[in-house]
Amino acid sequence: MAIDLASAEPGNVLGVLRVEPITRHMLALYCGASGDHNPLHVDIDAARRGGLDDVIAHGMLSMAHLGRLLNSITRPENLREFGVRFCAPVNIGDALSCTATLAARRAGTNLLEIDLVGRCQAGNVKVTGRAIISYDEEGARAARHAIQ
Amino acid sequence: MAIDLRHIGRVFGPHIVTIESGRLRLFAKATGQQDRVFFDDNAAFAAGYKAAVAPPTFAFCLEMDREDPFDMLTALDIDLGRVLHGKQSFCYHGILHSGDEVSITSRIADISCKRGGAMEIVRIETDVRAADGSLAVAMMKTLVVRAAG
Numbered sequence: 257m258a259i260d261l262a263s264a265e266p267g268n269v270l271g272v273l274r275v276e277p278i279t280r281h282m283l284a285l286y287c288g289a290s291g292d293h294n295p296l297h298v299d300i301d302a303a304r305r306g307g308l309d310d311v312i313a314h315g316m317l318s319m320a321h322l323g324r325l326l327n328s329i330t331r332p333e334n335l336r337e338f339g340v341r342f343c344a345p346v347n348i349g350d351a352l353s354c355t356a357t358l359a360a361r362r363a364g365t366n367l368l369e370i371d372l373v374g375r376c377q378a379g380n381v382k383v384t385g386r387a388i389i390s391y392d393e394e395g396a397r398a399a400r401h402a403i404q
Numbered sequence: 405m406a407i408d409l410r411h412i413g414r415v416f417g418p419h420i421v422t423i424e425s426g427r428l429r430l431f432a433k434a435t436g437q438q439d440r441v442f443f444d445d446n447a448a449f450a451a452g453y454k455a456a457v458a459p460p461t462f463a464f465c466l467e468m469d470r471e472d473p474f475d476m477l478t479a480l481d482i483d484l485g486r487v488l489h490g491k492q493s494f495c496y497h498g499i500l501h502s503g504d505e506v507s508i509t510s511r512i513a514d515i516s517c518k519r520g521g522a523m524e525i526v527r528i529e530t531d532v533r534a535a536d537g538s539l540a541v542a543m544m545k546t547l548v549v550r551a552a553g
Contacts, residue, residue, distance in 0.1 A: 275436065282434070289427070289434035291468030294484060306485040315489040316464055320435040323460035327439060332457050332499050339493030339544075 261330070261368060261391035268358045270370060273325040275352040277377075278313050286317045313346035318383045322372050325354045329370070330389045340372065340385035350376040352383075359386070366390050407515050407524050407549070411480050417509040418533075421469045425502040428456050431465065445502060458500035463532050463541040464492065466508055476510065476528065482549055490525070491546035498540040500532070506540065507533045513544070524549045 264270060276282075280298070287298050292314055295302035303311045319340050326335055346352065352374045359369040372385035425445065432443040440447030441457050448456045467473075474484055500506065514527040525548060532541040 285430075285434040289430040290465045291473060292465070293468075293473065294487075296485065302485070316461055316492065317435065319492060320459065320461045324435065324437060324439075326460060327442075332441075332460070335460055335496055337493065337495050338460055339491065341491045342489055
């Protein structure tokens with residue numbers, strides 16, 4: 257991705273990821289791959305017993321997509337912190353649009369704070385998050401120094 | 405308050421897990437991962453890694469690899485059907501690769517009550533340590549437990 261993280265300014269969009277609409281098949285695959293076998297995500301009978309109309313997507317599947325977005329912005333070793341809040345259930349048919357925006361530069365370091373958001377096609381926010389990355393190896397060393 | 409506060413501080417594990425390449429391939433397929441660094445050792449070598457790299461949220465899956473992934477909920481007498489995942493965070497100290505053997509320990513960090521008892525919040529801290537004992541990833545999971553009935 258052609259973003260110069262060294263010169264990006266707060267408010268700049270660093271990346272966008274559009275995810276295919278959620279299908280039951282995706283949830284079955286994620287159930288097996290993740291080891292999260294909570295039936296709420298794959299068994300409509302279990303979902304109804306839990307008071308829901310239908311299965312809902314694993315929150316961690318949405319977070320994995322935000323992780324892919326971060327990986328399009330920086331190398332894995334530059335990711336320091338990554339946290340999300342699951343605001344609303346992601347339903348079958350929801351197509352997440354994930355956006356990463358530069359929130360702030362930490363003074364005296366090469367650490368960048370990134371705001372993350374995932375919205376469905378209707379615009380409703382499903383997940384919000386924050387990540388901290390360093391933008392190069394030199395930045396990574398400076399950051400470790402600052403922490404110590 | 406339905407959940408016994410005496411569970412705060414309770415530790416589960418450690419359990420030892422090896423990060424398997426097949427698991428990374430399946431995780432990549434399930435999450436639409438197209439960057440081969442995350443599932444193909446050769447692509448990872450070419451990018452300067454010792455083996456395929458575990459994606460940012462993969463460590464959460466390792467926590468689910470205990471013999472009974474929901475044993476903490478059982479121990480706290482929480483019905484899985486009432487649990488929602490509220491928040492999740494990761495703090496990275498190193499990256500995990502295919503073939504790494506890691507040690508995973510979880511701790512009940514906090515239990516609290518919200519909305520006059522309509523929901524309870526359980527926070528669980530999990531450390532993932534490399535074979536040499538160094539901390540690789542620290543995770544924090546916040547579960548929202550809806551009141552029964």
